[in-house]
Amino acid sequence: MGNPEITPEYIQQAPEKAFNYLIDIYSERIYWHVKRMVNNHDDANDLVQEIFVKVWKNLSRYRGESQLYTWVYRIATNECLTFLQKQKKLRTMSFDDDELGLADQLATSESIDGKAVEKKLEKAISILPEKQRQVFNLRYYDEMPYEQMSTVLGTSVGGLKASYHHAVQKIHRFIEDND
């Protein structure tokens, strides 16, 4: 997943080339990461644009302290969280209502297709608390190691493992109950 070719030195020398390379490697992966968080294709598309604008603006400041994809994921995750918080404020809903809002968005989203069981999984994920949903998505779909997830989300590995465990249990129960 890491890309040793895009070093800070390479970025300084050829920022646009490095940026285009980043788009080729990560844009689709970031799209799906964002899409899973916001459950809406149009919002995901807009957010991906904003994320890559931020990536471009901050690319020269990348010092190689973390892997590049971890750095991009962190920007993406923060943008998604800001977006979700804004939406929550706009709706002036309670936390539970907001989760239902995400689930409703999922139900009306046209771009999702797949088997019934997959839809059930997506529905189960959409009603997880925000933190557990992030952890589950990063682990289950993006197959991110806990150490890197810890850098992206700024949470301890132990905390992430606990969140993931709870998330899986809840999803398991949801799928069983809705059989």
Next chain:
Amino acid sequence: MDNRQEILKELESISPELASLKKEEVQPKLSSVQTTALKDSLKQIPEKEKGKTRKLWYKRLGVAAAACMAIFLIMRLSSNTTRPPADYANVYLSNEEIVLLDELESDDLIQYLYDDNSGELNVEALEEAIMDENNWTELIN
């Protein structure tokens, strides 16, 4: 053990259903048209941002030019008085005195303040005017 196997093992211990779902999972993909559109629009970001930065600089330059013009006009207007050609540098005047001198634009006063013979500023007369600025017209008369 690679990361995927570790994830599967982890899932099996909590939810065998999820583990089997994960095994069958097909990574979602955007259509090639969607992917191309997404990448093309993202690759335009550097150019768009450079354009924005240029516009911002033009705007800043415009504001700076307008501010300079305004300062120049204010200075020009404020200096457009009937100040005599006397050299203020010959006498030491405080800021207050200079301001007062600027405010007192009467030709009469100016004549009064300047010595008829030497053509130089009459400092004593000026000080008197300053001390009693409200009655300076009486002073002249």
